[in-house]
Amino acid sequence: MNQPEFDLLIKNVRLVRPHGNVVHDSDIAINEGKFALIAPGIDVSRAKRVDDAKGALAFPGVVDAHMHSGIYSPLYEDAISESKAAAMGGVTSSLNYFRTGQYYLNKGGPYKKFYPEVLKIARGRFHVDYGFHLAPMDREHIREIPELIEKHGVSSFKIFMFYGSHGLHGASNSQKDFLMIGEDERYDFAHFEFIMRGIQAARERFPDRAKQISLSLHCETAEVMTAYTELVQKDKSLSGLAAYSASRPQHSEGLAVFIASYLAHETALPNINLLHLSSRKAVQAAMMMAQTFPHIDFKREVTIGHLMLDIHSKAAVLAKVNPPIRPREDVEFLWEALLAGELDWVVSDHACCRHEMKSAKRYFGNIWMTKSGFGGTEYLLPSLVSEGTKRGMGYNHMARVLSWNPAQRYGLNSKGDIAHGFDADIALVNPAKTWTIHAKDSASTQGYTPFEGLELSASVEATYLRGEKIYENGQVIGKPKGKYLFRPTT
Numbered sequence: 001m002n003q004p005e006f007d008l009l010i011k012n013v014r015l016v017r018p019h020g021n022v023v024h025d026s027d028i029a030i031n032e033g034k035f036a037l038i039a040p041g042i043d044v045s046r047a048k049r050v051d052d053a054k055g056a057l058a059f060p061g062v063v064d065a066h067m068h069s070g071i072y073s074p075l076y077e078d079a080i081s082e083s084k085a086a087a088m089g090g091v092t093s094s095l096n097y098f099r100t101g102q103y104y105l106n107k108g109g110p111y112k113k114f115y116p117e118v119l120k121i122a123r124g125r126f127h128v129d130y131g132f133h134l135a136p137m138d139r140e141h142i143r144e145i146p147e148l149i150e151k152h153g154v155s156s157f158k159i160f161m162f163y164g165s166h167g168l169h170g171a172s173n174s175q176k177d178f179l180m181i182g183e184d185e186r187y188d189f190a191h192f193e194f195i196m197r198g199i200q201a202a203r204e205r206f207p208d209r210a211k212q213i214s215l216s217l218h219c220e221t222a223e224v225m226t227a228y229t230e231l232v233q234k235d236k237s238l239s240g241l242a243a244y245s246a247s248r249p250q251h252s253e254g255l256a257v258f259i260a261s262y263l264a265h266e267t268a269l270p271n272i273n274l275l276h277l278s279s280r281k282a283v284q285a286a287m288m289m290a291q292t293f294p295h296i297d298f299k300r301e302v303t304i305g306h307l308m309l310d311i312h313s314k315a316a317v318l319a320k321v322n323p324p325i326r327p328r329e330d331v332e333f334l335w336e337a338l339l340a341g342e343l344d345w346v347v348s349d350h351a352c353c354r355h356e357m358k359s360a361k362r363y364f365g366n367i368w369m370t371k372s373g374f375g376g377t378e379y380l381l382p383s384l385v386s387e388g389t390k391r392g393m394g395y396n397h398m399a400r401v402l403s404w405n406p407a408q409r410y411g412l413n414s415k416g417d418i419a420h421g422f423d424a425d426i427a428l429v430n431p432a433k434t435w436t437i438h439a440k441d442s443a444s445t446q447g448y449t450p451f452e453g454l455e456l457s458a459s460v461e462a463t464y465l466r467g468e469k470i471y472e473n474g475q476v477i478g479k480p481k482g483k484y485l486f487r488p489t490t
Contacts, residue, residue: 009047018404061092061425066347079125084443090427108180126482153486212411214271219256254285261289315450411488
C-alpha cells in the first residue's frame with residue numbers, strides 16, 4: 001500500500017488568488033508546510049488528513065503589514081494575545097512597527113543592544129509569523145541600518161514625521177524625553193533626509209535585496225497640527241472625533257506627503273511607502289507626487305479603520321487614532337481610490353490600547369486626554385470582504401491588497417498567494433454569514449472595539465499557518481507556532 005504523499009488535503013474550496021478576476025473550485029494539498037498541489041478532484045487517499053472546507057472561499061493568509069504589538073502593553077503580553085486576535089481574522093503574517101523611546105520597551109540606545117532584546121521577548125509567543133519594521137531615531141540608528149538588514153533581516157524602516165515637535169496624542173512642547181535621544185540630536189526634516197540617504201546606501205550595498213528594502217512614512221506635519229490644535233481647542237462648536245480631525249487637518253497630511261516625496265527624490269531613494277492615508281487631500285497629494293516623480297516607486301496604504309469609521313462613529317473617543325478618523329466624504333473618497341487601484345494595501349494599524357490606558361476615568365469623553373490608537377486586526381479580512389463586496393470589489397483584488405502586495409513589498413517571498421511552493425497560509429471565509437462585532441468575542445485584551453455593533457456579512461471560519469490549523473469556530477488552537485520573518489525571505 002502506498003504511503004500518503006500529502007500531510008493535509010483541504011477539499012471543496014473556492015480558490016481566491018491575487019491575480020486574475022475569477023474564483024475557482026479546487027482542492028488544496030499541503031506537504032511539509034508548503035502548498036504541494038492545487039487542483040480540483042484530488043483523491044483523499046493521497047493525504048494523511050482531510051479537511052472539508054464546504055465551499056468556503058480560500059484566501060491567501062492575510063499579511064497585516066501595519067501592527068504595533070507591544071506599544072501600550074508589554075511585548076511579552078501583546079505578542080500572545082494580539083497575535084491570537086490576528087489569527088481569528090485570517091492573518092498569518094504580522095509586521096509590527098517598533099522603535100526606541102517611550103512606549104514599546106521604554107529604552108533608548110543603539111539597536112545592536114535593543115533589537116536582540118525585542119527578538120528574545122518575541123520568540124515563541126506569536127501565534128502567527130511575525131517581523132518588525134524599525135524606526136531610526138538618531139544618527140547611530142542610521143549607521144546601524146546595514147547591520148539590521150544583514151544580521152537581523154529587517155528590510156523596512158519608518159519615519160514618524162511629526163514626532164520632533166508634536167506629541168503622539170496631541171500638542172507637546174518638548175519631544176526629547178519622549179524620543180529618548182541625545183541633546184545633540186534633532187528629529188526633523190534633515191534627520192529624515194539622512195535616514196533616506198542611509199537606506200539608499202544600504203540598498204546599493206545589498207543589490208540582491210534592494211528591491212525589497214523600503215522606507216515607510218507617517219505623513220503629518222507637526223507645525224500645522226500644533227497651530228490647528230490650539231485653534232480647535234478654543235472652538236467650542238467642535239468636539240470628539242470631529243474636533244480631533246480638525247486639529248490634524250487633511251492638508252497637514254498632504255503637505256507631509258509632498259515633503260516626504262521631494263526628499264525621496266533628492267536622496268534617490270525609490271522605495272517609499274505612504275502609510276495610512278486617511279483623506280482625499282492625502283491621496284490626491286500622493287497621486288500628484290507619483291506623477292511628478294515617476295522614478296519613485298510609491299506605495300499607498302489605507303487602514304480598515306479609515307474605511308469603516310467616520311467622525312460620527314458611536315465609538316466616539318475610543319476611535320481616536322493618528323491620522324484621525326475623518327468625515328464621511330473622506331471615507332467615500334478612500335473607497336473610490338481603493339476600487340480604482342490607487343491604494344496598494346489595506347492594514348489594521350492594530351495597537352491594543354486597553355480601556356484604562358485609553359483614557360483615565362475622570363477624563364473619559366475628553367478627546368484631548370485620550371490616547372491614540374486601537375486594535376482591529378481580527379476584523380481586517382471580514383470587514384473588507386463585507387464592505388468591499390457591497391461596493392463591487394472583486395475577491396482577487398481583496399487578495400492583492402491584503403496579501404500579495406504587502407508581501408511583495410516587504411520581502412515575504414513565500415507569502416501572499418496560494419501557489420505551489422508557497423507557505424501554506426490560508427484563511428477560509430464564509431462570504432454569506434452575517435454576524436455582529438462584539439469586543440467580548442475577541443482574543444485581544446483591549447476589552448472594547450471602535451467596531452462594536454457593526455454587522456458584517458462575511459466570517460473567517462478557519463486559519464491555517466504553514467499547513468497547521470491555528471483557528472477554527474471562534475477558538476485559537478494550540479500553542480504559538482509563529483516564526484520570525486527574516487526578510488527578504490528566500
